Amino acid sequence: MSKSKIFKTRRNLSCENHLPHLTLEDIMEYLYIASKLNISLLFLESITIEERDQICSSIKLKNLLSLSARELYNNARKDNFDLTDLTKTFKSYLNENHGVIILASRVTLRERTIEALKKQLGKNRRLYEIVCIQSDDKSILKWAVHDRRVDYLSMDIINGAKIVDAALCSLIKQNQKCLELNISPLFTARTDKELVLAMRKGKKVISHLNSKNVPFILTCNPSSPLMMRNGEQIRHIATLLGAKLNKTKSCVFERQLTFLLTNLAKLDENFVIEGIWLEE
Amino acid sequence: MVKDAVWDKFQLLYGLNGTTTAGLYFEKFDEQNKIGLVRCSHISLTMLLVTLTIITKIDESEILIYSEYVTGTIKKANKYLLKVTETN
Numbered sequence: 001m002s003k004s005k006i007f008k009t010r011r012n013l014s015c016e017n018h019l020p021h022l023t024l025e026d027i028m029e030y031l032y033i034a035s036k037l038n039i040s041l042l043f044l045e046s047i048t049i050e051e052r053d054q055i056c057s058s059i060k061l062k063n064l065l066s067l068s069a070r071e072l073y074n075n076a077r078k079d080n081f082d083l084t085d086l087t088k089t090f091k092s093y094l095n096e097n098h099g100v101i102i103l104a105s106r107v108t109l110r111e112r113t114i115e116a117l118k119k120q121l122g123k124n125r126r127l128y129e130i131v132c133i134q135s136d137d138k139s140i141l142k143w144a145v146h147d148r149r150v151d152y153l154s155m156d157i158i159n160g161a162k163i164v165d166a167a168l169c170s171l172i173k174q175n176q177k178c179l180e181l182n183i184s185p186l187f188t189a190r191t192d193k194e195l196v197l198a199m200r201k202g203k204k205v206i207s208h209l210n211s212k213n214v215p216f217i218l219t220c221n222p223s224s225p226l227m228m229r230n231g232e233q234i235r236h237i238a239t240l241l242g243a244k245l246n247k248t249k250s251c252v253f254e255r256q257l258t259f260l261l262t263n264l265a266k267l268d269e270n271f272v273i274e275g276i277w278l279e280e
Numbered sequence: 281m282v283k284d285a286v287w288d289k290f291q292l293l294y295g296l297n298g299t300t301t302a303g304l305y306f307e308k309f310d311e312q313n314k315i316g317l318v319r320c321s322h323i324s325l326t327m328l329l330v331t332l333t334i335i336t337k338i339d340e341s342e343i344l345i346y347s348e349y350v351t352g353t354i355k356k357a358n359k360y361l362l363k364v365t366e367t368n
Contacts, residue, residue: 033344036346186334187334187336188336192292195292224342226336226342227336227344229333230346232329233329233333233346233347234333236326236329237330237333237334239326239330240293240330245326
């Protein structure tokens with residue numbers, strides 16, 4: 001009896017957490033590369049929820065379907081608003097439909113004072129699904145960690161070495177926030193010296209995060225479509241910085257999905273406060 | 281060109297000792313379908329994947345190299361290669 005030869009390739013779900021601000025034509029190129037790399041979730045910088053929905057309806061690529069995160073959430077949500085069930089629904093949908101890419105919207109706020117940041121948070125919280133703060137000032141980051149409107153603190157591995165310390169790590173962990181680590185300096189290093197510097201600084205940051213068990217996510221922040229990397233590749237690159245391969249499993253999709261679904265629930269019209277919903 | 285870039289990057293990251301231990305051997309490369317076959321020791325698989333990921337340019341042209349399929353035998357890898365080239 002002849003056995004059918006099937007090549008079983010394990011396709012882990014992955015996402016790209018920080019795409020730059022793009023036009024419609026650029027998004028098509030990124031979507032093509034994302035489909036090749038099996039990246040299922042893309043976060044578009046500085047594109048509001050409404051703009052993202054328009055983009056999704058206008059994108060028509062052969063064998064590729066892009067969905068807005070809100071559309072899939074509305075379809076998946078039934079009477080049960082349980083986060084675990086929603087996560088399972090999203091994952092099983094993506095595993096069954098290989099050509100689907102989900103688009104989500106995010107914004108990175110960079111302000112010099114806490115007052116300016118408060119104003120921007122008030123304006124932008126309901127316009128974007130994910131809100132990140134990026135700053136070189138530790139006092140701003142320590143304030144931002146306490147604010148429930150903030151999702152991630154964003155930094156690259158070179159600046160992060162100056163900013164990340166034990167106190168900040170403890171605060172991030174206590175307030176259930178996440179640190180977004182941009183590893184693009186490893187790719188954009190023009191000389192060996194720059195690469196060595198990036199690796200050394202990155203190791204310092206990762207050692208702080210590992211010592212306090214701080215949740216973090218990794219992103220390539222690609223400036224061009226060919227700079228994108230899927231989750232497996234990012235996890236392998238993180239081993240250069242001292243992160244253990246099995247400990248970065250949730251850094252490339254799980255945590256991003258959890259934050260996204262939590263915020264989609266909060267942005268829902270029927271949401272009142274955590275645990276309380278309006279009956280339709 | 282791709283082979284030289286991978287060799288150079290591997291040596292830069294892991295040194296001569298690491299490159300020797302890895303036992304890299306470039307079995308074949310299909311220019312038309314842009315797919316190839318690289319052999320390495322099972323211990324250095326992660327190192328090879330890191331090297332392939334970190335390469336962004338060859339001769340000033342942007343490039344993206346990713347691992348399509350990982351297997352323990354060259355026979356299976358050749359079958360996969362044949363299947364991919366036939367479907368293309």
